[in-house]
Amino acid sequence: MPNVILRVVLSTCVTAVAGVLPAAAEAAKVERAPAVREIEVVVDGSYRPDRITVAEGERVRLNFVRRDRSPCTREVVFAALGIRRELPTDQPVTIELPALTAGVYEFNCGMNMTRGVLEVVARKP
Structure with a gap:
């Protein structure tokens, strides 16, 4: 038993x-x-910040908030990444970026007048 x-x-x-x-x-x-890093980008005559630095391979979520009513800033374009998104006024728009290799990735408005830079720096060994 x-x-x-x-x-x-x-x-x-x-x-x-x-x-x-x-x-x-x-x-x-x-x-x-890895945690996703969220960065808010305010669009109001320019991008603030207009230079964003992230680490290679880092997961990044950009939250664009357009305050500007100009037709120039109604979209954001990351040509090198094949990303083009409409930015309605006062409505946040989230762009999930893929893990990127080191380099400089420009972004701009649809008319290429408002510009910003996403700099991806290499991770230190």
């Missing part, structure tokens, strides 16, 4: 641990995912 109880207890413990391990492993993956 004691062996039966021992087997039941061991079986219950193994089942409980097996059920927890996948959840713990999944939680660890979530914790290791």
